[in-house]
Amino acid sequence: MSFAAPVFLWYFMPAVLLTYWIMPRTWRNGVLAVASLVFYVWGAGEYVFLLLACIAVNFGAGLALDSARIRHRRAVLCVAIGWDLGALLIWKYAGFASNQVDSISRALGLGGTHIVDLALPIGISFFTFHHLSYVIDVYRRDRPAQRHLLTFITYIGMFPQLVAGPIVRYHEIVDQFDDVRTNRLDDFAAGFPRFALGLAKKVVVADTIAPVASACFAAHGSDLTTATAWLGALAYTLQIYFDFSGYSDMALGLARMFGFGLPENFDRPYSSVTITEFWRRWHMSLSRWFRDYVYIPLGGNRRGRARTYCNLVTIFVLCGFWHGAAWTFLVWGLFHGGLLVVERVTGANGDPRHLPLLILRRVGTMVLLMVGWVFFNSASLSKAFGMIGAMFSPRGTALPAAVHATLDHQRTVVLCLALTALLLPRSVTVGRLLDHGSGRLASIGRFAAVAFAGPYAAVLVAAGTFSPFIYYQF
Amino acid sequence: MTTAHRRPSRPGRVRRRLRRPVVLLFAAVFFFAPLAARLTGQHAVQFENHALARFPSMTSWSFFSKFDTWSVDHLPLRQYAVRGDANLSQSVFGEVPQYGGNADIPKSGIGSKDGQRTQPASGDAQYTDVIEGKNGWLFFGGDAAGACKPRRPISQELALINQLGQAVTASGRQFIFTVAPDKTTMYPDKLPDSFYGKDCMLSAKKEFWQRLSRNPPVGYLDLRSALRLQQDADGVPIYRKSDTHWGPRGGVVFAKQLANRLQPGLWNGTIVTRHGSVTQRGDLSILDGRPTDDVMPNWTVRRPGVRLGYKIAPHPLAQPDTVVNQSSAGGAKLFPKKTLLLGDSFTDASRSDLLPLFKQVTILHNTSSVGYPDKLTQAFVDNDVIVLEVVERSPVGGGIALIGPKHLPSLIAALKAHPLH
Numbered sequence: 001m002s003f004a005a006p007v008f009l010w011y012f013m014p015a016v017l018l019t020y021w022i023m024p025r026t027w028r029n030g031v032l033a034v035a036s037l038v039f040y041v042w043g044a045g046e047y048v049f050l051l052l053a054c055i056a057v058n059f060g061a062g063l064a065l066d067s068a069r070i071r072h073r074r075a076v077l078c079v080a081i082g083w084d085l086g087a088l089l090i091w092k093y094a095g096f097a098s099n100q101v102d103s104i105s106r107a108l109g110l111g112g113t114h115i116v117d118l119a120l121p122i123g124i125s126f127f128t129f130h131h132l133s134y135v136i137d138v139y140r141r142d143r144p145a146q147r148h149l150l151t152f153i154t155y156i157g158m159f160p161q162l163v164a165g166p167i168v169r170y171h172e173i174v175d176q177f178d179d180v181r182t183n184r185l186d187d188f189a190a191g192f193p194r195f196a197l198g199l200a201k202k203v204v205v206a207d208t209i210a211p212v213a214s215a216c217f218a219a220h221g222s223d224l225t226t227a228t229a230w231l232g233a234l235a236y237t238l239q240i241y242f243d244f245s246g247y248s249d250m251a252l253g254l255a256r257m258f259g260f261g262l263p264e265n266f267d268r269p270y271s272s273v274t275i276t277e278f279w280r281r282w283h284m285s286l287s288r289w290f291r292d293y294v295y296i297p298l299g300g301n302r303r304g305r306a307r308t309y310c311n312l313v314t315i316f317v318l319c320g321f322w323h324g325a326a327w328t329f330l331v332w333g334l335f336h337g338g339l340l341v342v343e344r345v346t347g348a349n350g351d352p353r354h355l356p357l358l359i360l361r362r363v364g365t366m367v368l369l370m371v372g373w374v375f376f377n378s379a380s381l382s383k384a385f386g387m388i389g390a391m392f393s394p395r396g397t398a399l400p401a402a403v404h405a406t407l408d409h410q411r412t413v414v415l416c417l418a419l420t421a422l423l424l425p426r427s428v429t430v431g432r433l434l435d436h437g438s439g440r441l442a443s444i445g446r447f448a449a450v451a452f453a454g455p456y457a458a459v460l461v462a463a464g465t466f467s468p469f470i471y472y473q474f
Numbered sequence: 475m476t477t478a479h480r481r482p483s484r485p486g487r488v489r490r491r492l493r494r495p496v497v498l499l500f501a502a503v504f505f506f507a508p509l510a511a512r513l514t515g516q517h518a519v520q521f522e523n524h525a526l527a528r529f530p531s532m533t534s535w536s537f538f539s540k541f542d543t544w545s546v547d548h549l550p551l552r553q554y555a556v557r558g559d560a561n562l563s564q565s566v567f568g569e570v571p572q573y574g575g576n577a578d579i580p581k582s583g584i585g586s587k588d589g590q591r592t593q594p595a596s597g598d599a600q601y602t603d604v605i606e607g608k609n610g611w612l613f614f615g616g617d618a619a620g621a622c623k624p625r626r627p628i629s630q631e632l633a634l635i636n637q638l639g640q641a642v643t644a645s646g647r648q649f650i651f652t653v654a655p656d657k658t659t660m661y662p663d664k665l666p667d668s669f670y671g672k673d674c675m676l677s678a679k680k681e682f683w684q685r686l687s688r689n690p691p692v693g694y695l696d697l698r699s700a701l702r703l704q705q706d707a708d709g710v711p712i713y714r715k716s717d718t719h720w721g722p723r724g725g726v727v728f729a730k731q732l733a734n735r736l737q738p739g740l741w742n743g744t745i746v747t748r749h750g751s752v753t754q755r756g757d758l759s760i761l762d763g764r765p766t767d768d769v770m771p772n773w774t775v776r777r778p779g780v781r782l783g784y785k786i787a788p789h790p791l792a793q794p795d796t797v798v799n800q801s802s803a804g805g806a807k808l809f810p811k812k813t814l815l816l817g818d819s820f821t822d823a824s825r826s827d828l829l830p831l832f833k834q835v836t837i838l839h840n841t842s843s844v845g846y847p848d849k850l851t852q853a854f855v856d857n858d859v860i861v862l863e864v865v866e867r868s869p870v871g872g873g874i875a876l877i878g879p880k881h882l883p884s885l886i887a888a889l890k891a892h893p894l895h
Contacts (some may be wrong), residue, residue, distance in 0.1 A: 008546040010508045017505060045535040135717060151675040192501035215600065357798045405600035405670035445854075450500040459562075462555035463571070465546045468522035468761050469604075470614065472720065 001042045003250045004203050006462055012039065017188075018259065025180045029154045032258055036157035043163065050087065051157065057083045058131040059152050061155050062138045062145035080135040089129045091118055096325035115283070123163035125322055129289055130156050134170040136293055142171045151177045160254035164247045166265040166285035169292065173260065182259040185250035189254030190251070193434045193446040195453025198249025203464075204245035205455040206416040213239050215403045217377060223400035229390035231403065233370040239417045241270065243285070249431050256435070263288075264432070271426035275339040275362040275368060276349040285451060286322075290315050309344065313337040323376070328384055332375040340369060476574075481692040511550040518548040521556075523760060560763035570762050600670040603761045611664040612758035613797045617656045618671035620871025621678035628682050631869045632691055634877040635862075639692035646894030647809070648733055648859040649693035650762045651685070654720075654728075654820035655701065656866040657713050677849050682870050700731050714768040717758025718819075718864060718865075721770035725824030732861065733831050736809050740831060743806035745776045774825040779805010787825045790817050792842035794853045798834045808833040816840045816852050817863035840864060847884065854885055855892040 001008045018034045022124075023031050041048045061080035065073055098116040104114045117235035134155070138145045146152040154177065161168055172458075216232025255262045279287050294314050301308040313334065315333035318334020343349035350360045371388055378384035399407075407415075433445050493656075520526055525791070527546040530540035530571055546552070562767055563571045567817070601619035604612050626634075635651055636743040641650035658665060659679055686694065701720065704727050713720045716806060733741040752772040759766040779802040788795040794814075801808045813835045815821060817829065821837070836853055840862060843850045868874050875881065 001542075005542070006549050007542050009505065010549060011545050014509050015507050019670060042538045059646055185498060188501060189497040192497055192504070196504070198502075285826065347653050401670060402600050408569055408572070410563060410569065410571070413567065446497065450497050450504075454500065459555045459559050462549065462552050463559035465549075465762070466522065466556045466763055467553065470603075470616070470757055470761060 001039055003247065003254070004199060004207075004457075006461060006465060007042075009458065009461060012042075012176055013438075016259075020423070021184060025182075025184065028178055028180050028259060029148075030150045032158060032378060033150045036154065036159040036162060039159040040157060040162060044122045044307065044333075047119075050091070050121055050124075052125060054084065054127065054131055055086060055153060055156055056070060058135055059146070059149060060470060062152075063147070065135065065138045066145035068173045077135060077139045080131060080166060084128050084131045084135075088124055089352075091121055091124055093321070093325045094118060115215070115257070117365040126162065126165055127156055129167050130170075132293060135165070137170040143174050146174070146234050153418055158255065158260070160251040160258075161262060164244075164251065165283070166213070166263055167289050168250060168262055168285065169289060172263055176260050180259070184259070188257045191253045191258075191456075192436070193253070193449040194254025194256060194431060195250050196436060196449045197430060198246045198251070198253055199457040199461075200449070200453035201242045201249060202247030203246075203460045205414055205418050206239050206246060207460075207464075208411055209235050209239045209418065211406045212411055212415065214401070215315070216408045217379075217383075217457055219400055219403060220383075220386070223402070224386060224390045225247070225396040225398055226390055227397040227399055228403055229374075229387050229395075231399065232387065233374050233391060234419070235415065237270075237366075237370050237373050238415065238422070240373060240376075241266075241422075242418060247429075251358075252435075266431075268367060268424075268426045270369070270422045271362070272365050273351060273358060274349050276343050277364065278338070279336070286319065289321060294318065296390075309341045312340050314346075316340070326376050327381050328375050329451075331381060331384070332372055335372050335375060342414065476869045478507070482781070486526055508550045509641060512646065516550045518537045519553055521553045521760065521765070523757075533539070536738050556763040557765070561881040564764070569766065570604065581689060585588060602669070605658075605666065605669055606760050607661070607664040608664055609664065610715060611661065612756065612762065613658050613661075613665065614656070614718045614758060614761075614867070616871075617867050618669070618675040620867050620873065622674040623677070624870065624872040626872030628678065628685060628872070630876070631872050631874065632689075633883060634875070635869065636691035638862075638877055638885065641889045642854075643692060645889040645892065647857070647889070648736075650695050650729075650732070650859070650861045651691050651693045652732070652817075652861070652863050653869070654695050654863060654865045655698045655871075657718055659683070659698070659866060660701065660713055661711070666810045670768055672762060678870050681684065682866070695731060695735050697731055700727050708771075710771065714754070714756060714770060714783060716759040716762075716766050716768055717754065718757055719823045721768070722752060722773040724773065724820075725827040726773050726775055726862075728824045729827035732828065733809075736813075736859070737807075737833070740807055740809055743778060745774065745778065746773060748773050775803075775830065777806035777830045779803075780808060780830050784829070787829050788837055789825065790815070790821050790837045790839040792837045792839055792845050793849055794838045794843075796830075796834065796836040797829060799830060799832060801833075805828075809859075810854065811858040811859060812836070813859040814857035815861050815863075816843070817861075818865055818868070820865055823861050841868075841875055844881050847881060850876065850881070851885060855888055858894060 001012065003009075012035075014029070019035070020028065037048065040051055044051070050102050055100040058080055061076055061203050064076045073107075095118060098114065098460050102113045102115055105111060134146075134152075137143050146155065155168075155170065155173060156162075161355075206465055213232055213235035216228050218237060219228045219232070231307040245266040250262070263285055265283060265285050267284065270279040272281055295311055297312045301309055301313065316333040317330060318333070318339030319336075320329040320331070323329045323332070340349075371391070374387050374391070375381075375384045378387060425443065432443060433442050436450055438443065505555040518526060518825055527540070527544045530537050530542055562572050583799075601622075605615050605618065608615055638650040639651055656679070658675065661662050662676070683698070686696075701712055701724060704723060708723060710720075712724045728740050730828060732818070733744070748771055750772050753767045753769050756766055756768050781800045781802070783798040788797060799808055809832045811833075813832050815832075815835055815837045816839075817837070818840050821828065825837065829837070836857060838850070843853075864874055876885070
């Protein structure tokens with residue numbers, strides 16, 4: 001169930017909101033837990049049993065880790081991590097691995113091998129990381145284990161962040177579960193502007209731009225001109241930001257409506273002047289997770305330069321694979337890891353002081369990011385390299401008819417507005433302005449979000465379901 | 475250890491007091507408007523040319539996906555959202571939105587469904603459902619999409635129609651094949667100067683009409699010339715502005731041409747009168763999201779002395795429907811042979827003019843009837859004359875199902891096995 005689907009907006013949410021308001025405040029976690037399981041079943045069907053099994057294992061592991069009677073805490077931790085990573089590896093990566101084995105076997109003339117074909121449970125990457133965060137935090141004694149199963153289910157399965165993040169580390173949210181003194185209408189009013197903003201970013205901007213990116217990435221042969229390649233890279237760069245940050249805004253807004261504060265996930269990432277800075281602004285919850293649970297345990301930057309560089313590349317290889325089981329994601333991760341190492345080696349990971357250099361670095365960083373996104377969105381490495389080749393070699397400025405056809409007035413305007421929004425000063429963060437801002441600008445922003453952006457997005461969601469037949473279907 | 479994330483501090487009491495009711499009002503309207511509409515008696519309506527989905531069975535996991543369909547169909551106020559969006563887009567951007575073409579990034583929001591890559595669109599999204607022509611004329615986008623990406627070459631399509639025709643005539647029956655021209659063929663001057671697929675569409679249409687005129691299938695009846703002549707004589711367009719079909723006058727032309735082919739003199743005594751005008755909702759305007767009505771001169775056919783065997787002319791549907799008419803002595807003649815009228819929405823639009831020509835006629839849809847192959851075959855066998863009407867985009871796009879490999883051989887075999895004596 002997508003947040004931008006009619007069934008979520010006008011069936012699920014009204015039912016959950018009414019239930020939440022009718023029930024006593026102390027039942028908040030239970031209401032959310034049940035609603036979240038319903039949400040997951042809706043999108044994933046019988047895979048809810050996988051989620052419940054993971055919940056049971058990790059809940060039990062947490063209790064065991066907290067128990068004074070358990071001597072081998074490390075073993076319990078290993079079992080829990082093994083279970084979580086095992087589930088992720090099997091469901092997400094077994095198909096990819098078996099395909100590689102098959103390819104190698106055929107290349108060696110040994111014939112084909114069995115290819116695993118498992119459907120990917122929705123949100124498995126996210127809830128696996130939540131589980132890992134929990135057991136590690138409990139093992140480290142950062143927080144005691146959660147004694148109430150419903151509360152634990154609320155943490156793992158909270159529907160605002162279940163399928164698309166942000167990744168909420170256990171210690172970031174645990175203290176909020178017991179705080180049920182909130183004014184529910186206050187929460188609702190506080191969260192809705194952010195949700196409306198996120199919906200508009202996704203539906204009005206990202207979905208509008210998507211066909212342009214798709215048409216450009218589908219171009220091949222003589223149709224893949226330099227102009228097509230750059231337009232596609234730019235369109236996808238904008239699309240992925242507005243889509244992903246829009247989802248995060250919706251998640252933060254939804255959680256806020258139910259009295260929870262989730263961590264910010266984006267902070268004007270395209271205003272970065274280095275790749276290092278980009279990763280402090282893009283999908284911040286993922287960066288923090290990798291930092292706390294992988295990078296620092298590997299030694300971080302405290303074991304010499306070589307080890308630091310190795311750790312950085314390792315993190316980004318894992319990060320790439322976390323996004324998807326394909327070589328293009330691996331290359332994307334390696335690309336970013338390599339750039340981070342280069343910035344460290346050259347000392348180019350700091351903020352330039354002079355304006356011309358600042359502009360140059362910002363443009364340069366943007367170009368590097370766009371190249372990375374080409375890998376991210378391409379169906380194969382050969383297509384990615386083809387597109388990048390077209391970007392950096394003179395292959396004409398004409399746009400093929402198929403791409404031209406997508407550039408109607410509305411898409412062109414939205415594309416330009418989205419690009420303009422990215423050029424705003426980095427201090428302008430609309431999401432935080434809506435949530436925490438005071439003063440006239442914040443009020444105007446909130447009003448614009450709830451009175452214009454949200455309703456227009458709602459109209460587009462409803463209208464987007466329009467699928468008429470030319471003739472009546474008898 | 476990172477500090478646990480806290481809820482944001484609350485704003486000042488005065489500002490909160492002012493802000494809260496406004497935001498709450500908008501939020502409440504946002505989430506609860508459809509529910510409120512439903513409770514006040516507003517129901518979802520059929521406006522997409524299909525029946526509303528039924529509530530799904532709760533006994534399988536597919537309940538959830540089917541509920542999504544049901545929930546969309548039964549969402550109150552949705553038709554206003556469609557119309558509002560179309561009008562807003564037209565007034566702000568000068569164009570109507572392309573429905574159904576938006577890509578929904580899968581749920582992870584990061585370009586892949588938690589690792590499953592979505593393939594870029596092949597280019598199909600560029601063909602719009604409706605082509606907006608000059609002076610408010612609307613055309614069906616499928617004319618371009620089908621022509622540019624045909625399932626079978628035009629030459630093969632016409633050869634298969636000829637094969638069917640020859641099988642019918644070899645069995646002793648009469649075969650008549652006619653083509654209702656697309657609006658894009660009748661009014662090329664009203665097409666926009668450019669749109670995606672225009673060149674390949676025009677090229678395919680040119681090839682089609684050239685092949686039809688040089689080497690027509692057996693039994694071919696040309697309607698295009700007669701429609702143009704009538705239009706020139708009347709001085710008004712014969713097709714509807716916001717619909718794919720011809721208006722009442724087109725139905726009369728079709729009926730007259732068919733009558734003259736079936737039997738010389740059959741049309742004699744038929745009285746064609748114009749009285750007033752008729753208002754009809756344009757099907758293209760429905761696709762467009764901005765339903766509008768066309769007003770056209772109303773022409774009707776009356777055949778004195780003919781007693782019709784129906785109160786309401788039956789539609790061409792998936793299963794055959796047979797009507798029997800009677801004529802009194804001295805009245806207009808009825809075509810005496812049992813006739814199968816296989817047509818589509820153009821036959822449907824003309825049925826009030828066509829059906830009174832026959833003593834016994836079976837009307838059947840030329841596409842949906844393949845869902846009942848046995849009844850389709852039997853209809854061929856039971857009748858002495860087979861009239862096949864197709865709209866131009868069908869053969870141009872290579873999409874006539876009944877001449878495909880699944881159905882044509884069995885039709886030919888049945889005709890061979892049941893010749894007319």
